[in-house]
């Protein structure tokens with residue numbers, strides 16, 4: 004399979020093909036083996052990654068940094084931009100030029116939708132979108148899909164439940180598209196009315212043959228249908244009025260009672276951080292993948308992506 008990632012920015016999942024995803028999944032398998040056997044290697048020696056995180060991050064930031072380091076590359080790790088020229092008013096366009104002068108690849112997390120695209124246009128090196136506001140989170144979607152691929156033979160017959168803040172949660176915007184590209188047709192979207200999946204995403208999925216049930220019902224009604232249960236945090240930081248947040252913050256809480264009703268071979272996922280939408284008593288269940296698999300797989304997938312972008 005061709006490497007279509009080489010020397011290109013990666014800002015959205017919308018152009019990805021099933022072949023591209025398969026290419027990354029295979030490479031992620033190789034990275035997993037490499038890390039388990041040797042910790043890493045030196046293939047990206049002499050390459051530098053700038054990680055520019057304007058918004059808080061633990062997993063995405065650290066897994067990108069470790070991914071680069073495990074392949075022998077160097078990093079400019081900026082988790083928070085307050086001590087940079089951004090605090091003096093430097094624009095995103097100029098910042099792109101600055102870090103392109105030092106780094107071979109830029110990883111950007113920013114609060115504005117489209118920021119990664121803007122930076123990709125202004126900079127001179129490939130830019131990877133690590134979350135653009137309420138827009139997309141493409142690498143999270145790939146690691147989530149990679150995790151799902153380890154549990155099911157194929158994607159076609161899966162019923163996927165996306166639960167929680169589908170409006171502001173960028174992970175589900177990207178994930179629904181990636182899963183559809185891989186063949187998932189049955190989605191159940193569960194959210195409060197005020198936090199529904201944006202209409203343009205739902206319409207696009209429907210044009211691509213997805214069957215979507217949208218509901219506000221407490222998700223126990225659908226629990227026995229799910230193969231994949233993907234729960235998200237209500238994105239407090241996106242609310243301008245916190246009384247609106249208070250109204251929806253505890254809409255769905257997954258606990259041992261709900262756990263008892265799901266299929267034996269289903270999987271429970273969450274991009275993390277979890278606040279209170281999954282009770283900690285669920286964490287040790289073998290179907291709960293958020294601590295056991297998603298985070299580790301995120302590192303392998305990011306190793307695969309960085310390598311694909313930097314080496315032909």
Ligand code: NCD
Nearest residue numbers: 062063134174236274275276
């Ligand atoms: C997510 C994000 O930043 O969008 N976190 C992550 O990258 N794993 C989800 C969230 O913050 O709720």
